[in-house]
Structures are given as structure tokens and as C-alpha cells.
Amino acid sequence: xxxxxxxxxxxxxxxxxxxxxxxxxxxxxxxxxxxxxxxxxxxxxxxxxxxxxxxxxxxxxxxxxxxxxxxxxxxxxxxxxxxxxxxxxxxxxxxxxxxxxxxxxxxxxxxxxxxx
Amino acid sequence: xxxxxxxxxxxxxxxxxxxxxxxxxxxxxxxxxxxxxxxxxxxxxxxxxxxxxxxxxxxxxxxxxxxxxxxxxxxxxxxxxxxxxxxxxxxxxxxxxxxxxxxxxxxxxxxx
Numbered sequence: 001x002x003x004x005x006x007x008x009x010x011x012x013x014x015x016x017x018x019x020x021x022x023x024x025x026x027x028x029x030x031x032x033x034x035x036x037x038x039x040x041x042x043x044x045x046x047x048x049x050x051x052x053x054x055x056x057x058x059x060x061x062x063x064x065x066x067x068x069x070x071x072x073x074x075x076x077x078x079x080x081x082x083x084x085x086x087x088x089x090x091x092x093x094x095x096x097x098x099x100x101x102x103x104x105x106x107x108x109x110x111x112x113x114x115x116x
Numbered sequence: 117x118x119x120x121x122x123x124x125x126x127x128x129x130x131x132x133x134x135x136x137x138x139x140x141x142x143x144x145x146x147x148x149x150x151x152x153x154x155x156x157x158x159x160x161x162x163x164x165x166x167x168x169x170x171x172x173x174x175x176x177x178x179x180x181x182x183x184x185x186x187x188x189x190x191x192x193x194x195x196x197x198x199x200x201x202x203x204x205x206x207x208x209x210x211x212x213x214x215x216x217x218x219x220x221x222x223x224x225x226x227x228x
Contacts, residue, residue, distance in 0.1 A: 004159070033214065043160065045215035056215060091159045105216060107159030
């Protein structure tokens with residue numbers, strides 16, 4: 001059973017470009033979470049999605065950031081007009097549906113975004 | 117989620133047991149204790165969780181005091197690959213907010 005997959009693993013963008021990060025949850029998992037880890041800082045929650053729905057985006061910056069989890073295909077975290085402060089590791093996690101078990105989130109290897 | 121307090125760093129000799137403490141004096145009756153770890157540059161990894169009874173799995177043991185105000189994660193035979201930041205998280209099993217809140221954790225360095 002493959003784990004959570006993220007791609008690309010490393011992404012370099014120039015200021016002003018768009019960054020698109022992809023996450024494929026574990027098989028059978030319908031809940032996806034995105035977290036960001038700035039250099040030398042802890043993990044911070046960004047957004048929680050179920051298929052086709054954003055459930056909690058309380059950690060998402062109000063501008064330039066968006067996320068989706070379509071019916072088919074991976075979850076996408078999109079950052080428009082990137083700035084140097086967006087340089088970080090972005091981790092995706094997934095958990096199965098249901099009222100229990102979502103505290104056991106399975107994390108992917110992360111995408112390291114570098115903005116030049 | 118209840119607040120937790122962990123020492124910022126600990127050392128352990130390879131092959132010895134690593135005992136990582138966590139204080140959670142404001143824990144509520146319906147809150148569980150979860151442990152995750154993050155090995156350098158990798159995504160966090162779930163380790164174990166418990167409510168009030170001691171728990172053991174293939175990775176670790178979790179000892180929760182009788183008053184539930186503190187707990188200890190035990191890695192029985194630490195290896196160099198156990199060097200990581202360990203996070204103690206306290207939260208209800210069933211909560212409307214699914215986001216995990218990671219504190220500063222304990223940086224465990226396993227020495228050869």
C-alpha cells in the first residue's frame with residue numbers, strides 16, 4: 001500500500017511565478033491536510049479538504065494561496081506570484097474517512113519550495 | 117487542544133532506552149495523548165497514542181500517569197535512526213477541528 005505521495009519533491013521558482021504542489025493521499029483516504037514548515041520553525045496547519053470540499057482553511061494566507069481536492073486526481077496547493085517568504089517545506093497528510101482515526105495522519109515526504 | 121510542555125532536547129546512547137517526557141497538566145477527560153516524530157527533512161510520522169492505559173506497539177511504549185497530567189514515550193532500544201524531533205499532542209478523539217497543532221517538540225539525539 002503506497003504511502004502519501006507528493007510531487008515535485010523540490011521546486012524552484014522565481015519571484016512572481018506560480019507554484020503548484022501535488023499530493024496523492026493513501027489509497028482509501030478521502031481527507032487531505034496541508035502543512036507548511038518554514039526554515040527552522042515548526043509545522044503549521046494550512047488547510048483541510050475532503051473530496052471536492054474545503055473544510056477548514058483557517059491556516060491559509062488570505063491571498064495568493066489556494067487548494068483543491070477534485071473528485072478525480074490529486075490534491076493541489078497553488079501559490080500564485082510567489083515571494084521569497086514562501087520558501088518552505090510543504091507537507092501533505094491524509095487520513096481515512098470516519099469520526100475516528102483522523103488524529104493519525106499519514107504524511108508525505110514534502111515538497112521543498114525555493115523562491116529565488 | 118490542551119497545552120503540552122516538553123524539554124527542548126535530549127541525548128541518548130545507542131542501544132539504551134530513550135524516555136521522552138511530556139507534561140499536559142490541563143488535559144481533559146476526553147483527550148488522548150498522541151506522539152509523532154519528524155526525522156530530519158522528512159514528513160512527520162505517527163508513533164502511538166493513548167487515553168489512560170499504557171500502550172505499546174512495534175515502535176514504542178507510552179506510559180501515562182494515573183492522574184493523566186504527564187506521560188512518557190519510551191523507545192526501548194534507541195538506534196541512530198531514532199534521532200528526530202518528537203512531538204507530544206493532546207486532543208480529543210472526536211473534535212470538529214482536524215488540524216494537528218505541533219509545538220516545539222523534543223529534539224532527541226541518539227549518540228553512537
